[in-house]
Amino acid sequence: MNFKFLEDQNQFLKKVAEISKEKVAPMAAIVDKEAKFPQESINELAKEQIMGIPFDKKYGGAGMDNLTYAASIEEISKCCASTGVIVSAHTSLCAWPIYEYGTEMQKEKYLKPLVTGKKIGAFGWTEAEAGTKTTAIKEGNNYIINGKKVLITNSHEADIFVIFAKTDFTANTLTAFIVEKGAKGFTVGEAEEKMGVRGSSTAELYFNNCIVSEENILGNKGEGLKVAMTTLNGGRIGVAAQAVGIAQGALNAAIDYVKNRMQMGHPISHHQNIQFVIAELQTEIDAARLMTYRAAAAKDSNEDYGYMASMAKLFASKIAMKTTTEAVQLFGGNGYSKKFPVERMMRDAKVTEIYEGTSEVQKVVIAGHMNIK
Secondary structure (H helix, E strand, O other): OOOOOOHHHHHHHHHHHHHHHHHHHHHHHHHHHHOOOOHHHHHHHHHOOOOOOOOOHHHOOOOOOHHHHHHHHHHHHHHOHHHHHHHHHHHHHHHHHHHHHOOHHHHHHHHHHHHOOOOOEEEEOOOOOOOOOOEEEEEOOEEEEEEEEEEEEOOOOOOEEEEEEEEEOOOOEEEEEEEEOOOOOEEEOOOOOOOOOOOOOEEEEEEEEEEEEHHHEEOOOOOHHHHHHHHHHHHHHHHHHHHHHHHHHHHHHHHHHHHHOEEOOEEHHHOHHHHHHHHHHHHHHHHHHHHHHHHHHHHHOOOOOHHHHHHHHHHHHHHHHHHHHHHHHHHHHHHHOOOOOHHHHHHHHHHHHOOOOOHHHHHHHHHHHHOOO
16 A cells, blocks of 8 residues: 555645644643634634545535545644544544435535535434434334434534434344434433543433434435444544544654753753653554554555454554653653643543444454454
8 A cells, every 4th residue: 555645635734734733733722621612623624625525526525535534633633632533523423424325415415514514513323321222213204213322422513413223123223314403302411521532522412202304314224234334434544543643742742842851951852761762652653653544545445444444543542542641751740730732632542442432342343354253
C-alpha cells in the first residue's frame, strides 16, 4: 500500500491542519472546562467541506477518500479530541451508512445536510444490556419504536439519528431506521458528566411509541445487523485516527515543554533518558498511524478491512493512553495542572479504549479473523 499523499490530498490536509490550529485549538480548553459543544469550530470545518470528507461532491461532500478522512481526524484530534470525535461519529456512524445503504430520496433529504454540516448526525446502537431490546412494530405505513439507547455520541446536537430495532421477534432480526430529531415519541435524556471528550454530548435516547415512516428504513428490512457491523468497522478507523491525533498532540506538547524547561542551566531535553522516552513514543505513534492508514486504504480498495480497523483501534488507543501518561510525567507537576493541555489529553485518551467496541471486543474480532478457535 502506498501511503504517500497526492498533491490534492496534501493541500486538503494542509487546510485541515491550519483550521485546526487557528480555529479548533484555541477553543479546546474552554470546550473541555464548560463541556461545551464547539459550534464555532464545527461551523469553520463545515465551510471547508470537512464535515463530509469521504462523500461524493454531488451530495456536497469533499470527494476525498477514507485515507484523507482518517488523516484529517488525526489533525483535528491533535488540537481537540472532542471536536475530533464529533466529526468522526457524525461522518463514520451516521452519514456513511446513509451514503452506503440509503435510497436516493434518503440521500437527498438526509445525507446532503449532513455532509455540508448543516445538520449533525448520531448513531444509536448501544443499549444498557447485551443485545438489542428496542422494538419496531409495523402499523400501516409506519413503524412504532419502543426502547432505549445509551451512551450516544452527539446526542444533544444531532438532528439525524441512525438507530436499530427488532422487527422480527422469532428470528431476532434487526432493522436500521433513520430517525429525525423532534419525531413524535422520541426524546433525548440529560447529558452525561464525563471524564474526557467533554465537548461531545453523550446521553440516552428514549423511544416511547415513536412513529417512523417505513420510508425511513435504511437498507432492507432485516439487514440491520449488517448495516451496524459495517458501519462500526468504519467507525473504528475514525477512533483509531482520533487516538493517533491525541497521542501526537500530547507528544508534541511534551517535546516543546522539555526543550524549554531549564534545569541547572540546560533544557531537560538534553537528558538521554528523556530522549529515549520520546523516541520510543514517536516510534509507536508512527506504527499506530500506519495501521490506521492501512485500514483506511483497505476500505478505499473495497478489501476486507474489518479486522484491520480493529487492530488499528486496539493498538492506537493503547498508544494514546501510554503517550498521554508519559507526557504528563514529562511535564512533572505541571502535567497535573489544567494550565497545560496534557492532563486533558490524558483524560480524552481513555475513551478511545472503550467506545466503538472496547479493546476486549477488538481482540474478539481479530481472533475471529484468525480462526484460532
